[in-house]
Amino acid sequence: MATNGNPQIRVKSYFAKCVTDAMEVALRELGPDALLLDSRPSPPEARHLGPLEVIFGETSENSRGALPPPSVSTLEIDALCRKVDDIRSLLVRTTASTPYGGARARPVQQVLIDAGLTAALADEIDEAVYLQIRARTESGNPRHEIVQDVEPQLVLRTTLDNLNARIQIRPELGKITALVGPPGSGKTSALVKLAIREGLMKNRPVKLLSADTFRIAASEQLRIYAAILGVPYQVAESCSALAQAMDAAPAGCLLLIDTPGLSPALLEGPGADLAAFFRKRQDIDVQLVLTATTQSRDMEKATNRFAAFRPSASIFTRLDETDSLATLFCEVVRNKMPVSYLCDGQIIPEDLESATKERITEGLVLHLLSVLTPVSE
Numbered sequence: 001m002a003t004n005g006n007p008q009i010r011v012k013s014y015f016a017k018c019v020t021d022a023m024e025v026a027l028r029e030l031g032p033d034a035l036l037l038d039s040r041p042s043p044p045e046a047r048h049l050g051p052l053e054v055i056f057g058e059t060s061e062n063s064r065g066a067l068p069p070p071s072v073s074t075l076e077i078d079a080l081c082r083k084v085d086d087i088r089s090l091l092v093r094t095t096a097s098t099p100y101g102g103a104r105a106r107p108v109q110q111v112l113i114d115a116g117l118t119a120a121l122a123d124e125i126d127e128a129v130y131l132q133i134r135a136r137t138e139s140g141n142p143r144h145e146i147v148q149d150v151e152p153q154l155v156l157r158t159t160l161d162n163l164n165a166r167i168q169i170r171p172e173l174g175k176i177t178a179l180v181g182p183p184g185s186g187k188t189s190a191l192v193k194l195a196i197r198e199g200l201m202k203n204r205p206v207k208l209l210s211a212d213t214f215r216i217a218a219s220e221q222l223r224i225y226a227a228i229l230g231v232p233y234q235v236a237e238s239c240s241a242l243a244q245a246m247d248a249a250p251a252g253c254l255l256l257i258d259t260p261g262l263s264p265a266l267l268e269g270p271g272a273d274l275a276a277f278f279r280k281r282q283d284i285d286v287q288l289v290l291t292a293t294t295q296s297r298d299m300e301k302a303t304n305r306f307a308a309f310r311p312s313a314s315i316f317t318r319l320d321e322t323d324s325l326a327t328l329f330c331e332v333v334r335n336k337m338p339v340s341y342l343c344d345g346q347i348i349p350e351d352l353e354s355a356t357k358e359r360i361t362e363g364l365v366l367h368l369l370s371v372l373t374p375v376s377e
């Protein structure tokens with residue numbers, strides 16, 4: 001156990017099998033105002049004390065002065081204090097004034113934060129799970145008793161139901177579908193995969209239209225794909241050309257429109273005309289293509305930027321390049337946009353699948369499983 005004092009915060013590490021165990025001891029020792037600051041795998045020299053190092057803080061006004069003397073350097077503590085500022089959004093305050101009568105054990109929240117969810121969303125889900133379990137078990141017990149007494153499977157099931165209820169899935173395309181998104185997000189690849197999957201494989205006529213005329217030879221890539229697939233292809237140099245091509249498409253034909261990758265600068269210039277055109281044409285199903293590897297702030301910014309196109313759903317690519325879909329999950333919960341398709345590789349058309357809730361939440365579920373049902377030693 002390592003401790004240190006400082007004018008604002010006293011920090012203490014607990015080594016345990018899981019966050020709940022550490023929390024139990026910390027709450028006993030530090031009192032109800034203990035702050036859960038961080039958790040991470042124990043360093044090798046402390047691993048015999050427990051696989052997980054859980055760090056708690058105690059603010060100076062609440063310090064009882066009974067803790068052992070410092071054993072880590074001031075530098076380390078200063079760094080940690082700076083980190084506390086940085087991770088303010090991740091900081092979990094375990095206060096006695098929760099609406100649930102002094103309950104403090106919040107393993108679901110911590111596991112979800114560890115899995116990559118934002119603290120606010122993890123908190124919201126934890127709260128809902130707790131209330132649902134309390135209602136189901138008709139127990140008036142405080143939270144820490146509930147999470148200790150209730151079957152882990154019930155906690156897991158309730159959490160899973162809660163995660164799934166927050167996302168919407170809509171694996172379908174409009175008769176005229178346009179893919180929009182940042183440069184390199186995988187629009188053209190997804191478009192070709194969709195042409196095969198939703199057109200050719202279903203014996204439905206397909207036509208590919210390129211509105212990607214901003215970059216030299218950008219539309220050439222799609223022309224080659226169209227030639228390989230043997231489907232009609234056209235470049236639309238302007239919005240009016242796009243409208244003409246749309247109006248001329250035969251009934252029953254799936255019309256897929258590729259668009260230029262629009263950086264923030266382009267979105268405000270030529271991209272604005274395209275956005276206005278898409279907004280005006282209600283018959284275009286706009287789908288936003290984003291990469292699952294994008295950082296949460298950038299993903300949020302991209303979604304906000306492309307809101308001008310009024311996308312009805314989002315397609316996520318590069319699932320093969322990340323182990324965590326937590327950012328994707330947080331973003332679709334935040335923007336309430338359905339997810340239609342997922343791409344997990346460069347191979348056309350194999351690396352495309354209809355989105356499912358299970359695929360999006362499976363990583364979170366595995367994380368929950370490993371913590372809520374710890375393997376007995």
Ligand SMILES: Nc1nc2c(ncn2[C@@H]2O[C@H](COP(=O)(O)OP(=O)(O)O)[C@@H](O)[C@H]2O)c(=O)[nH]1
Pocket residue numbers: 181182183184185186187188189190261317318319320321343344345346351
């Ligand atoms: N690893 C991986 N690469 C992808 C995926 N989707 C597209 N790519 C690659 O990303 C690059 C850009 O794709 P492209 O479709 O041209 O993006 P666009 O600029 O949005 O049209 C290409 O090299 C694609 O092969 C995916 O799901 N996973």
Ligand SMILES: [Mg+2]
Pocket residue numbers: 187188189212258259261
């Ligand atoms: Mg492209």
